[in-house]
Amino acid sequence: SKHSRKRWAATARRVGSSWEVSAPERVGLVQEFLHQAFASAGHDRVLLGFDFPIGLPxxxxxxxxxxxxxxxxxxxxxxxxxxxxxxxxxxxxxxxxxxxxxxxxxxxxxxxxxxxxxxxxxxxxxxxxxxxxxxxxxxxxxxxxxxxxxxVGKAALAGWQEVVIPARRRGARLWPFEGTLAELAVLPGVVIAETYPAEAYRLVGAEFSRGESKRRMADRCRKAEAIFAWAAAHGVRLAPGAQQAILDGFGPLSAGEDAFDALMGLVKMIEVADGRRPEATEVQDRSRAWEGWILAR
Known part of the structure; x- marks a missing residue:
């Protein structure tokens, strides 16, 4: 988002054969967020997913x-x-x-x-x-x-100026323009991909039915059971802070919907990383050259 209050990130780290998921956090300074990502990328593979368009028609x-x-x-x-x-x-x-x-x-x-x-x-x-x-x-x-x-145009403008272009200067690579995830993961570094968190709702069984709203804390609370079931089924460890955030419906503030989406976007990335979902159902030549694709779509 172009609005800093709506910028949240959820993080998963590989621990042994499973993932450990931390509670979503407000991003704060984008420069610091990127600094931390590149610090980790010095010895590891880092995949960053962003909910704004990456590509052009x-x-x-x-x-x-x-x-x-x-x-x-x-x-x-x-x-x-x-x-x-x-x-x-x-x-x-x-x-x-x-x-x-x-x-x-x-x-x-x-x-x-x-x-x-x-x-x-x-x-x-x-x-x-x-x-x-x-x-x-x-x-x-x-x-x-x-x-x-x-x-989504204003989010793209902010995202490209504050994230994509600065990250490219530091050596980040873009999926799928510069290769498949397997190709891009050969060496340590930062890879950036476009995500769409709402597509993870059905995957987890956390869809919002008619009359429910992602903007309401009580309705987000009702998705806790489905999220916990998904994590248990796939050996994903939710840190205590993440568990509490899920149980609390990500809090009473309006930013709760953004924290919820940050976690859902991460769920989708884990599904791809573990091979349960393809990184793309189709990536045409024009997608590779100009348009990009949405991860797991």
Missing amino acids: EAYGVQTGARGFVDFLDLLRTNAWPEFFEVAQRPDQISLRRPFYPQGAPKGVTRAALVAGLGVSSFNELLRASERATSYRQAACSIFWTLGGNQ
Whole structure:
């Protein structure tokens, strides 16, 4: 999230043949978070999962002249595209080098302006393959659209500037752009992947039924039994602080939903690391080059 109060992380460490999961914690300073990750990566493999888009729609990417998303990130590191991180306020400001729109919620903003400004034929072309509607999920929002409750563009802007680009400077590698997890785990280091915690709810049996809400502490408390059952079934050790957080529904504050999602995202990563879920059901060539993928989707 672009808001620091909504940034939470859950951590699992390999201990013998099992995982030990710590209680979710607020991230605090992103620089310190990355410092700790790279300190661990000096002698170990570290997989960092983030709930924001990592990649660009191919229809946009091929217009930039870069060879792929990783190459494009290198362009952004050099400040060759200084306006890229500035959200356009008006349709006439939208361009290849300033693709995010709109800033605020001025009257009359339309997605058609974004389509025209970015030189594509439809809004669907501004979705990555992993974001498009299927028979079992609705379409996500385009990374470039920054208005509404389901927009993800501002989180991506913050995540790339504060996490991905600085981590790349320190040698982090990006899944799946630079290889499979097995290929990227050959040597110690930091690997960054995109995750979507909500997909872990069903995996654990912790879905929210009609009338329930992830935002309510009492409803989160009702998921404790399912989470404990998943951990017991797979030999995952929950530290005392993690157990208490789960029993308490991650606390009464609104940030409880973010701590809950941090743990759910971690659950999904453990499922992949242990081989119970594939890292990707499909990773097309364009996904490798430009669009990326969501871990375990």
